[in-house]
Amino acid sequence: MPQPILLSGAFPAVLACGLGCSGPLSGIMVWGIGFENRTGPAVDAGGGGGSRMVPRARFPALSIGADFRRLWLAQALSSFGEYLFAGTSVVWVATSLFPDSPRLPALVGAVVLAAAVPRIVVGPLAGVYADRWCARRTMIVNDCLRAGLFTLLLGAVQVIRLTEVQIYAAILVCIVVSETSAQFFNPARAAVMHVAIPEDRRVDAASMSMFSLTGVAIIAAAAGPALFGIFGATVAISVCVVMYSASGVMVVRSGDHYQPARVAGNRFWRDFTEGVRATWRTPSLRIVVIGACLYGVSMGINNSVLALFGMKTLDLSAARYGLLAMMFPVGNMVSAVLGPRLIQRIGVDRAYPAALSALGLGYLVYACAGGLVTACVLMLACGVIFSIYIMCQGPIVQAAVPEGYMGRISAVLGPVVSIAAAVSTLCASQALSFAGARGVVVGEGGWDDPYRLLIMSGAAFLLIGGGGMAYAQARRDTVRGVADGVTSTGRA
Template sequence: MRVDPADKTDGFNLRARLDRTLIGVDFRRLWLAQAFSSFGEYLFASTSTVWVAARLFPHSPRLPALIGAVILAAAIPRIVVGPLAGVYADRWRARKTMIVNDCLRVGLFVALLLVVRLGGLDNAATFAAIVICVVVSETSAQFFNPSRAAIMQLVIPEDRRVDAASMSMFSLTGVAIVATAAGPAVFGLFGAQVAIAACVATYAVSCVMTVRVRDSYRPERRVVGRFWRDFADGARSASQAPTLRVVLIGACFYGVSLGINSSVLALFGLKTLGLSPSHYGVLAMMFPLGNLISAVWGVRLIKRIGVHRAYLMALSALGLGYFAYACAGRLVIACLLMLVCGVIFSVYIMCQGPILQAAVPEGYMGRISAVFGPLVSMTSAVSTLFASQVLAFAGAHGIIAGDGGWSDPYRLLIMFGAAFLLLGGASMYVVQARSGAKRAVQAGGCQRSSRIAGR
């Protein structure tokens, strides 16, 4: 019996097996860097909301507008800076860009910690400091994320991309759940200073993990010298490649559903279904729980049916899931359907990463990956505005939202967003079918030409 050299310690080398499970030591470090960086983002996002609502302006009539300003401060860098940052992510050394931006965020929150500790600021000035930190931190993330994606494209072997996507989905879902819950808890128990110090620690750990990644992963630079030419080159590459067009279409249609659901799902549960806050908390937990389940078990399904087919099926199935959820009338059924939607959404996300890594040419990952986040944010913002206008129109014409009937605006809006997901799945199928037929025709032409040349 041949003994694997990696298993010399009583036939079982734990570190070697861990390296194989986590694809490689550099992937593990990048994976941890992503997890800690995301933890800091979610932690401060949840902390800042509670900070403004419970401490700074608890009784202000402008509190909804102030909370909206914090959310808008996080969204603007994704929409405005994201596509531009991708160009620089392709120009600069990706590992160094990640390190610099982690150091920037460490310094930013250290400065905020000193400001809070020294005191002397009124509530308005403290609110301004929070908004500034949100804007700068999110701007830094727009450079960090595409740089990490560019390195990941080189670090992850082609046959392990689905596994890597599954692990990233699992960690990000867990991080989102824990950090979103931990932010208000830490703030309530220990105050703002401890919450900010926790953010400093997470970004510092992320920086250490990135520093330990080998510097040999350097994507080939494909730039033509001028910023806007590089930007246009990346956009042209994304629009001309059939596979990338499919992913772009899916992102646009998903953004519409996301914007509507972010405005309506909570109201549907609390008003239409008549749930108490505690029961709605159980319902809200079902979606991330489905994410975790799919991140563990969904890999087998994706590998069995193929990444591209699973991507198309997931978007359409997500539309059917939300449509069924809009028809739910009981808590148990709503919870089961939300769990199913979480499972399907996780499959959709796990397919997107490997598709991009396979389709994007080396040297373009920064520009192209930076397009998808802003695209989803823009379509989501437009659809959120649309949903708010529909609800305002319904209220002005005496249509009661949340009455539980089939004409309930909350129910109809969820169905409208679900229809967009179904339409997106159908559109993606048509684009993929046409591109496949075109490739088949081109291949047939090449074969005929070769036969003629052989004669």
């Protein structure tokens, strides 16, 4: 199960979003995409040359090729299924299975934990097998596995009279197996897209992925509880089956044009450690990992206190807090449309640390907000900046990773964020407990409010860390420029 979009805008799966979250619609027109006649060599990977109708306009990534569009759609469909069941399972447990149980918080926490454990434990290990196996076949098998899994759950709910405890156990099993399967699907997709996306189209592909995944997360996270409330679990589970089945069909239709080279051997731990070493020894990948850790710290703190800051410190009603919470994903989508040109002008290597530092500044100013309008504007700005940060990450990784290593390396990034977020969430919770034990009143709105101070501390990590990375990048650019100048002078 993916982590739901919170006000912090963090869902670890999206960290790999620019690594090749792609693949759509073959023959389907979506929002305002126009077409132009183009004569000459085929852009579509699946056919010959000649005159062709090529998507253009808002999302230039759609012109990369039909296989890319199918794979993009496969990613969107499978993500929809994940987010849908994520929202459904929590509501199912809280409103139908154990609504009056005093252990309800622990039961819901177990649902969240069931999704987090495979990301942290299985994710890095699954990348090794993603590099060994046929990437396309791995995607198909895991889509079929998830479709079959939810078909079994549907049959169990419809045919067998299960007790509440048995249904709860079945939900946990489905979450663990589905999320484990996703840990193999995601790096396999990243490996395919590493080959499929041309070097000069990586920012466009990352922009398209950011837009689609944000939209999918918003719609599916709302659709899951709505379908469960109106029609019950049967319809919600059926939609999951359809989504995974359709994703598998799109992967099958994509063909096998893009098969990354396999360099992994037969020794698991050697292959795994090679991937970790390659990640840390490559300067650009090391920067991505450090940036992911910094963001994970801020994310963990924000996941703990941003909602409380809004409803307690800012004294917002549930409806107004809902409006504030929507500003972050709206900023994501705006930036996904408008941000690629800015990134291409600045360069991904410079934009990445700058965006990280700017995000810290945005959260720092947000912690000083005193009203709804100011908070909404600042959260919208943070959403825009976060989207730029994510869109830079994929092209950097794709450019630095040698073919045959993408599965292992991409599978490292998500757990890095999850672990950093888990540690910072624990620290934030302990800090709030300590403040409460000392008689400190939280949420009163003063400058010494623990909610406000915790957000500022997470923002400081981003601001200082991103600033240091930006300074180091500027130094490297200066040294490289001097070296190039000396070389040119010597040749002259």
